Amino acid sequence: MNIRSLIKNPNNYIQKLKCRITRFVRVYKYSGDTVTCENCLWLGQFFFNGECPKCKSLPRTRLIPFSIDYFKLKSKNLSILHVAPNLTEYNGVQFKLEQVKQYDRLDIKPIKHVNLIEDLSNLTLNDESYDLAIIWHVFEHIEEDLKAISEVYRVLRPGGKLLMSVPIYPNGNLKTFEDKAILYKDYGHTHGHYDHCRSCGLDYYKRFESFGFSTETLNVNALNDDLILKYGLSKGHTVWCFTK
Known part of the structure; x- marks a missing residue:
């Protein structure tokens, strides 16, 4: 200051x-x-x-390095695209994934720890540029999420991974709900957050599969309670690891 x-x-x-x-x-x-x-x-x-x-x-932040181990994503010389990381997430991924070839941090607006200013729905990045994308609690903010999914698929190399999580709202919600007629001022009441344009459900992974991704799932609820306590995780969180 x-x-x-x-x-x-x-x-x-x-x-x-x-x-x-x-x-x-x-x-x-x-x-x-x-x-x-x-x-x-x-x-x-x-x-x-x-x-x-x-x-x-926080629990959702610590779930990123936990998921990297869970899905066995650690490897040398990875090219990584991390979308809209906060500073704590950025530091944690750097700490967890050492000796990477490339680690790009992308956001739609300038932030100190971000090196790419891009719109995820309309990327200028080259095809098949990355081995791993990390997108954590982002898609619930994107109105044109299908365009964003298509772009992520495009910039991943064949066999590339997308590690992704969104808040499931309300907790345990099975079916994704959105209505473009809902006004921005009503997002908080409808979707649980003033800037969430949809209520993601446990079926949200199907949108990614429609573009050709295959899916693996981590439900924190299914983990041993001792493991949840040790790593400070929260029940109700879901992580998907998609493979191109």
């Missing part, structure tokens, strides 16, 4: 500083061997309301 911001918002600065100090203390005070954050490899006694005190990862 610069001096001008500090002078203008001293209380905000103090609150952020307190949070940083609290996390720093928790990292060391509550170290242990009960839980493991695969996003940063912190070992602790428990997560704090689901958050890792070291890297601030």
